[in-house]
Amino acid sequence: MSINSAMLAGVSGLVANSSALAAISDNIANVNTVGYKRSSANFSTLVTSQSKNSTYSAGGVKALTHQFISQQGLTQSTTSNLDLSISGSGFFVTTEKPEGLTATDTRSFTRAGSFQLDNLGYLKNDAGLYLQGWLADPVTGAITPDPSDLTQLSSINVGSVGGTAEKTTRVGVNANLRSEQPVSASASFTTGVKTVTDSAGASHNYTVAYSPTGTGNTYDVKLYEGTNLVSSGTAAYDPTTGALTTYTPSGTTTPSAAIDIGGGTTVSFASLGVNTKTEVAAGGVYDPTTNSMSDYALDSTTGVKPDFEIQVPISDSKGGQRNVTLSLLKGPGPNEWYAELRAKPGDLDNNANGLISSGKITFTTDGKLSSVGNLFGGTDPTSITIDASDPTATGTGPRWADSLGIDSQSVQIDLANAAGGLTQYNSQSVVQSVNTNGTAFGNLTNIEVDEDGYVSAIFDNGVTRRIAQVAVATFSNPNGLKGVNGNAYRVTNESGTYSLKTPGSGGAGSLAPSTLEASTVDLSTEFTGLITTQRAYSASSKIITTADQMLEELLSIKR
Structure with missing residues (x-):
């Protein structure tokens, strides 16, 4: 009967508009909910089965609720570094528990990025959902995203991030050495007059002058008769016995068995006292292995006092502060200095005086650095390496003391290309600056997230370390x-x-730190919909009362 269908249609209108009212109510209630997506009720007709010419029978209406999840809300700035919004498509991946995740655990997706730290240091939002991402490798620090496997994601935890330190790897020196620095007595030694007989039987009165080469147990030797230079060469001595091992005349690379004084005649090493290191050692000539500036640092009654020193502070692998000193001694030549790099005595296990390396630094005639000799052992870029603390090590290279328990360290020391560099001008010796990288131990002070999703720990020593990337x-x-x-x-x-x-x-939105996505609810739209829904509900109820009155009239016919 058409009156009955009209009444049922009115009922369906009440039900449909009740659904619409529920959707509007949800929207208004969540107007301030972060990342909320508004819902809307859409209506569709219901048609009863009937023939074309039969009496019309009302079908009614049904409501289908639709949520606009893809619609993005406006971003609002906040003061928290952990508040995140996604600028574009995508959702944060979250879980209901932070640890012990398996492939069967439910993953939820949200755009509500109001994250904060829980008592274990995990990032979770106001709904208690834990943020997922790819964690940094604990050894290398590398982050390797694996988009193909959801189980590779882990809850991001910053509570496990302790303090950090970075060891020094680079040093830049800006300093000047006085070009007219008086030459120390230890930079050369000249023997008394020696009366010797050459291989032809002639007698000569010679003096022998020794000067360091910057290499241990090796000296430049010059033979004088009066003030005339007769011969020169380089003598190397056995470090244990002090006996001459080789003598190489200047201008050649071939050692000789005696000193050539010209005209095919020679004089023996023994007659000049060159056959042993006795005289040169007694003369107190600088030697980086037996009479060094590092020895003086250990005991001021021994060794050679440097003319100038440059202090280089470095940080070790644990953030401890160490000091490497560049000691310099003016050589007898106008543009040469003997140099030693040493650690503080006691910081090295296999070298009591702390000597790391030694060599001879030379300058050009315009005061610029020309060569660092063998100070860095021929490494390019110029660097030193100190091996890790190791009680079982037996090598002769510099090694950190076992009591320090620190890692090996290679430090590039730039004497030429740093701002100013090392120079030799006729002004006082002075250090303008020493610039190093590396840091002392630092404590965690802040957590930041950038637009690429990297979660970084900020330490009070200036170090920033990436610990995860948000998925x-x-x-x-x-x-x-x-x-x-x-x-x-x-x-x-x-x-x-x-x-x-x-x-x-890949089409995913970037992150916007310190912002939150606002609800997509527009109150003006919702209140307008509230009015129309109320009117529609009233109208549907009017259908029912009208149909009821018509049925009552029908029933009264019999009376």
Whole structure:
């Protein structure tokens, strides 16, 4: 009967408009909910089966609620570094528990990025959902995203990030050495007059002058008769016995068995006292292995006092502060200085005086650095290496003391290319600056997230360390997701499967730190809909009362 169908149609209108009112109520209630997506009730007709010429029978209406999940809300600035919004497509991947995750645990997706730290240091939002991402390798610090495997994601935890330190790897020196620095007595030694007989039987009165080469147990030797230079060469001595091992005349690379004084005649090493190191050692000539500036630093009654020193502070692998000193001694030549790099005595295990390396530094005639000799052992770039503390090590290279328990360290020391560099001008010796990298131990002071999703720990020593990267999930049909408590969503057949991406790549939105996505609810729209829904509900109830009156009239015919 058409009156009955009209009444039922009115009922369906009440039900449909009740659904619309519920959607509007949800919208208004969540007007300030972070990342909330407004819902809307759409109506569709219901048609009863009937023939073309029969009496019309009302079908009614039904309401279908639709949530606009893909619609992005406005971003609002906040003061928290952990507040995040996604600028573009995508969702944060979250879980309901932070630890012990398996492939069967439910993953939820949300755009509510009001994250904060829980008591264990995990990042979770106001709904108690834990943020997922790719963690940094604990050894290398590298972050390797794996978008193909959801189980590679882990809850991001900053509570496990302790203090950090970075060892020094680079040093830049800006200093000047006085070009007219008086030459120390230890920079050369000249023997008394020696009366010797040459290989032809002739007698000569010679003096022998020794000067360091910058290499241990090796000296430049010059033979004088009066003031005339007769011969010169380089003598090397056995470090244990002090006996001459080789003598190489200047201008050649071939050692000789005697000193050539010209005209095919020679004089023996023994007659000049060159055959042993006795005289040169007694003369107190500088030697980096037996009479060094490092020896003087250990005991001021021994060794050679340097003419100038440059202090280089460095940080070790534990953030401890060490000091490497560049000691310099003016050589007898106008543009040469003997140099030693040494650690503080006691900081090295296999070298009591702390000597790391030694050599001879030379300058050009215009005061610029010409060569660092063998100070760095021929390494390019110029650097020194100190091996790790190791009680079982037997090598002769410099090694940190076992009591320090620190890692090996290679330090590039730039004497030429740093601002100013090392120079030799006729002004006082002075250090303008020593610039180093590396830091002392620092404590965690802040956590920051950048637009690429990298979660970084900030320490009070200026070090920044990446600890994770936030993952973003995208869907082919985000409006097909199923809403769950906590302003989150779950995967459905309509939404399609997720695609994990790094922020800002592959169509995923980038992160906006210190912002939150506002609700997409517009109150003016909702209040307008509230009015129209109320009117429609009243109208549907009027259908029922009208149909009731008509049925009452029908029943009264019999009276």
